Amino acid sequence: MKLRPLYDKIVVERFEEKEERTPSGIIIPDTAKEKPQLGKVVAVGPGKLLDNGELKPLSVKEGDVVLFNKYAGNEVEIEGKIYLVMSEDEVLAVVEDYQA
Numbered sequence: 001m002k003l004r005p006l007y008d009k010i011v012v013e014r015f016e017e018k019e020e021r022t023p024s025g026i027i028i029p030d031t032a033k034e035k036p037q038l039g040k041v042v043a044v045g046p047g048k049l050l051d052n053g054e055l056k057p058l059s060v061k062e063g064d065v066v067l068f069n070k071y072a073g074n075e076v077e078i079e080g081k082i083y084l085v086m087s088e089d090e091v092l093a094v095v096e097d098y099q100a
Helices: none
Strands: 009-014 038-044 065-068 074-078 081-087 091-095
Antiparallel strands (some): 009 038, 009 081, 038 065, 065 091
């Protein structure tokens, strides 16, 4: 299944959480960690609909790594993967030269 966002919406795949340990070696459970606020844009809509009926192209594109607010978007699960669908307005920044 492929998701095609409408207007100024984008679909973001949140980066995987890394296993975290305290300095003493205790593993921090997923429930105690905050979700990552970085993700990769996997789909973008055609643009923002302006009052005059024209579409303004989006600033982000597929493949961009973006930083977003921790409460941004709505989670959807498709074929076992979780994605965020959000407005371009909820993106705080595009991360240049991201190294995983």
